[in-house]
Amino acid sequence: MDFSLGLIIFGWVFCLIWIPLVIKANSKMHPRALFVCFFAEMWERFSYYGMRALLTLYMVKVVFQQITSGEADVKSLAIYGTYTASIYLGPIIGGMMADKFLGFRKSILLGGVLISLGHIVLAAQGLIAETNEFFFFVALSFIVVGTGYFKPNISSFLGKFYEQDDPRKDPAYNIFYMGINVGAFLSALTCGYLGESVGWHWGFGLAGIGMFLGLYVFWRNLKYFGEKGLVPDVKYDTQSVFAGLSLNKVIITLSFxxxxxxxxxxxxxxxxxxxxTGITVAVLGYLIYLSSKYENGSRLLVVLILFIFHAMFWALFEQAGGTLTLITDRFVDRTIGGSEIPASQFQALNALFIIIFAPVFAWLWMKLNKLKAEPSTPLKFVYSLVLLALGFLIIVLGAKSAMASGEKIIIWAIIFMYLFHTLGELCLSPVGLSMITKLSPSHIVGFTMGAWFLSYSVGNKMATEIGKLISVGELKENASMAEQISPYVDVYLQWGVYVVLGCAVVLLGLVPLLKKLMKGIH
Incomplete structure (x- = not known):
């Protein structure tokens, strides 16, 4: 049997066993809403990461096939960066709309519908207009606008079911984060294989089915949410403001x-x-203003400072969907058991490691909390940067070994790189989501969560610029393996190891100040 198909079967069987075990172990400790949000977000992330696994390769090999490989790399990475940055830019507006007008429930459902439409258009392009750029951009834009409503609000909505400094909150977000990565794991394996081995539109189409399932899970469980997440004021649904439409209907129309x-x-x-850049400056400036307006507003300054280090983490971590996919496709020995694993399936490693280790980290933080030894949020961020740097050091060493031998990079280098990057992510991303719900005043939590997602946006666009440092120029046709890999090694060593470790040292020095500004929130 094809080893790639074996991976898909293993993945689905593993998740069908693992997920019920995790839910059963935590069902008495947490509200039902956690598990509803878990499944809704799982399927939304299935759709996003299924498409993400294929996106760069699809652009390089199909959409921009008519231009030279070096130019195709640069253009594809630029669009990939704009897309992923946009995915995390939209939540600023989506968060504000939920806070003030739509409420969390309606925002999440609207976002799911838009994302589903985006995947339908993308799958259709694979059948009728593969090289039509604008058709392609419309599909991406549906997903961008929809994610702006879905992504921040389902994260914020979950926080409504816990008190501000509830010790269950960090573990809840670790479990929620595991749901995100179950979707990412299964989609990278399944959509990646279908897209590369069967047809691009099959991979994109399956990703869209995932979003429909997420919508259905959330809609079917609305009755279990009580009064949480409703429209802030019923007049936004009932009073006409333009052409017989209520304000919320106008907002929905403008979204399309x-x-x-x-x-x-x-x-x-x-x-x-x-x-x-302008939006980032404006949002950070507004956070500074809000910090002076609210009691314990200094907590928002912590969000602002950690924003910078969070963005730097993602600028390097998000090479996964860009240059790390390209180096895996071109320079990693992916042959196992006589069959070659598609490069896109390697993106499942990050998600697999999170599925395995997220419950471990949830248990670890709870255990350390009981022992009064749990690291503060800023210190967890320091750990994440160190682990990220170690991951890049592993791939650099593997690449240098390949350059010396003239052979491809061994598969274990990419596997262990993803392992260390994942451990770093678990010290940062779910902790950051939980942190926002603790540090933000309750009635601006949607905006603050949106501002936090802006740091993902900035990091993703920075990832593009770092990726371009590798892709600039066209190598000679007869370039050796060492000459082709060398640009990757140089950039990963400088940015992935030296710059990231430097950021970790700076943040470590700021930890005492940040703990003071958090005013008792751990």
Missing amino acids: IAVPLWAILFSYDNVFKVGL
């Missing part, structure tokens, strides 16, 4: 209109970068 407008933006990378 935003799709083609955002699609145009994909063709103007420099405009997007300037806009992202």
Whole structure:
């Protein structure tokens, strides 16, 4: 049997056993809403990561097949960066809309519908218009606008079921984060295999089915949420404000209109970068203003400072969907048992390790908390940066060994790199989500969560610029293996190891100040 198909079967069987065990072990400790959000987010992330696993390879090999490989790499990485940055930019607006007008429930459902439409368009392109750029950009834009409503609000909505400094909150977000990565794991294996081995539109289409399932899970369980997540004021659903439409219907209409407008933006990378910079400065400035307005507002300054280090983490971590996918495709020995594993399936490693280790970290934080030895949130961020740097050091050493031997990089280098990156992620990402619900005043938690997702956006766009350092220029056709790998080694060593470790040292020095600004929140 094809080893790649064996991986898919293993993945689904593993999750069908593992997920019920985790839920059973935690069902008495946590509210039902955790597990509803777990499954809804799992299927939404199935759709996102299923498409993400294929996106760079699809652009390089299909959408931009008519241009030279070096130019295709640069253009594909730029669009990939704009797309992933946009995915985390939209939550600022989506979070504000949920806080003020739509409520969490309606925002999550609206987001799911838009994402589903995006996958339908993307799957259709694979059948009728593979090289049509604007068609492709419209599909991405549906997903971008939809994720802006779905992503921040399901994270914030979960926080409503726990008290501000509830010791169950960090473990709850670790379990929730495991759900995210179950979706990522299964989709990278399944959609990646279908896209590369059967047909691109099959991979994209299956990703869309995942989002439909997420929508259904959330809609079917609305009755278990009590009064949480409803529209803040019923007048936003009932009072006419324009052409007989209520304010919330106007917002929904404008959301659909935003799709083609955002699609145009994909063709103007420099405009997007300037806009992202301006938005980031404005949002961080507004956080500073809010910190002076609220009691214990200094907690928002902690969000602002950690924003910077969070963005740097993702700038390197998100090489996974760009340059790390390309280096895996071109320079890693992926042959096992006589069959070659598709490069896109390696993105499942990160998710697999999170599925395994997220419950371990949830238990660890609870155990350390009882012993009054749990690291503070800023210190957990320091650990994450160190682990990220160690991961890049492993791939650099593996690449240097390949350069010396003239052979491809051994598969274990990429596996252990993903392991250390995953352990770093578990010290940072679920902890960060939990932190926002603790440090933010209750009635601006949607906006603050959106601002936090902006750091993902900045990090993803920074990832593009770092990736371009590798892809600039066209190597000679007869370039040796060492000459082809060398640009990756140089950039990963400088940015992935030296710069990241430098950030860890700076943050370690800031830990005492940040703990003081958190005003009793651990």
